[in-house]
Amino acid sequence: MTCLVEMSNISKSFGGSKAVDGVSLKLMPGTVHALMGENGAGKSTLMKILAGVHQPDSGEIFREGRKAGFETPREALEAGISTVFQELSLLANLTIAENMFLGREPVTAFGTVDRARMRRETRKALAALGLELNPDILVSELSIAERQFVEIAHGIKADASVFILDEPTAALNAADVEVMNAQIRRLRDEGKAIVYISHRMDEIFGICDTVTVLKDGKLVATRPLSGMTPDSLIALMVGRELQDLFPARGKASTETVLDLEDFRIDPGSTPLSLHVNKGEIVALAGLEGQGQQQLLRSLAGLYPASTGTASIKGKTLPLPAPKASGIRQLQARKVGFVPEDRKEEGLFLGLSIAHNIAVGLSSVHGELSIAHDYRKAIAETMASMNIKASGPSAPVGTLSGGNQQKVLLGRYLAAGLDLLLIEEPTRGVDIGAKAEIYKLLRSFADEGGAVLVLSRETIELIGLCDRIYVVHGKAIVAELPAETATEHQILNAALSA
Known part of the structure; x- marks a missing residue:
């Protein structure tokens, strides 16, 4: 031949x-x-x-x-x-x-x-x-x-x-x-x-x-x-x-960071309830297009949730969240939203690493607050996240996919937030960068943060998370401890629904 x-x-x-x-x-x-x-x-x-x-x-x-x-x-x-x-x-x-x-x-x-x-x-x-x-x-x-x-x-x-x-x-x-x-x-x-x-x-x-x-x-x-x-x-x-790619699971607190009660993604959908505690990484799993992304985006105002109550650390989040200011509303409550499409919705590709990270640092201050010097925080973020670049002035568009994703996560990790809402945390990044991102998210949780994440890679959710909610038909059909969950169990729960 x-x-x-x-x-x-x-x-x-x-x-x-x-x-x-x-x-x-x-x-x-x-x-x-x-x-x-x-x-x-x-x-x-x-x-x-x-x-x-x-x-x-x-x-x-x-x-x-x-x-x-x-x-x-x-x-x-x-x-x-x-x-x-x-x-x-x-x-x-x-x-x-x-x-x-x-x-x-x-x-x-x-x-x-x-x-x-x-x-x-x-x-x-x-x-x-x-x-x-x-x-x-x-x-x-x-x-x-x-x-x-x-x-x-x-x-x-x-x-x-x-x-x-x-x-x-x-x-x-x-x-x-x-x-x-x-x-x-x-x-x-x-x-x-x-x-x-x-x-x-x-x-x-x-x-x-x-x-x-x-x-x-x-x-x-x-x-x-x-x-x-x-x-x-x-x-x-x-x-x-x-199995060595995933860091050891931590110990979650009983303090609730995110609480959804009788939440309807659409008018005709079944009401759902979920919670994410301090120190916990929680997954939204299931078949493609069953409402996981709409659920996450409804909190950011990018999808109009129908009814229900959402609270962040005991304080009610008005629903439906306004599309024009939903992200700002989350930032004011120390919540970060990390979209799946980092290039179209997340990063400013023509700007430097420093500018992209500083956006998150600035978001925790009022619009009329005095300008801050973030050089030290940016340098520390780049070092802790092992962002490979010539320096903080390097344009984000010149970085590899894995390093771009770390810059996007670094924007929120550096801002000292309480909760991260993440779509596809490792989309298009290599195995080595995946392991680094898993470690960063677990460190965030171990330091008192909370994470709600969705991913198309079921094995990622099992290895990374503490609990898994299986979503089908825009409703939660099962809750599983990630430590003992299997891909078969998750698929079976999604199909059985």
Whole structure:
């Protein structure tokens, strides 16, 4: 069987730092090849070399046995290598169709842009992914999941033989992931080679055949996944087992921080009650789209809760929370809301780390209070959270996903809050950064804070939390101690409802 792509002894340095050090990789037809490693391991650099974004300092690339080299991404695409990077590259002020054909617009016999053909082919490419979006919609009007699908449709439309998918499902729900996986399997069955970069173990073992692990820019191993387990794969990546990623559980107080009574997410939903105590991390688990996110966001004014009572440390929180000032209302009660989409809703990507953290420090003071010097607090936050950057003035947009997430959490941890409401605490971050975030959240709880968290990764909720509320149909259907809970129990509770 002819190897579609072989990268032989590839090395690449930036300044004095070696990002990729003598790495070799073979991509065979009809396979899905997982590429794994912590942030900074060299995965993205290696793939950007294959995609023509970077040029290697040394080493060779072979395309179906012939030596090749790609000076630009266009050259790589023309050679049949299509890439969907984690950082979405769509232009928000253009339509879906204009993005799909950007730089290669078809023309009519009269020399004008053939917009009818663009719409027709865009609609066909989207339909292959089960999407019925209007090709004339501006990308700025799409959800993050829809944008991700448009990116992938663009790659599939290129009819390449090698596809590089960098965190393709990070923003997708369970149903969308299944649509995505069906497309990946279709490409595999057509004899394509797919490089799949993800931090989600269930996806890696569910869709991939082979795994290559990188660490500190070097090749650790390439192995068939059939002979591996999540524990053995994590051990290859970070040198410790899955259970070692989670810190020991603390001892919760009997003092209630958050209390919801007869709370209805929607007028027709069943009333629910829950509480989160000081020193406790509590999970909202269940199947995708059952009301976990609406429940959390209703406290911040981002979703209009119907009825019920919410109190923070004994003081009633007016409901429904106002959309324009719900976040401020929470901040005044020493509550932080950490959204799932850190780039669109959480961080100011063009501003520095210092500015992003200072936003949280400033929020605990009145609007007319005297300005404070936060340099010491910012430096201490960066050190305690192990934020890897050149300094506090580094733009947040230049950081890795894991470091961006730590900056977002650091904004609230530095502010001395009592309660954190968190969506997807480790979305799109590597195993090593996950372990650091788990430790930070547990330290926050051990110091008297309280956390209410939701996540699509059930194993994360079991390992991190103290108690788990299972949500189904916008109601709580079960409460389980996390220490003895299993994925089967949680799924059974959600389905039985």
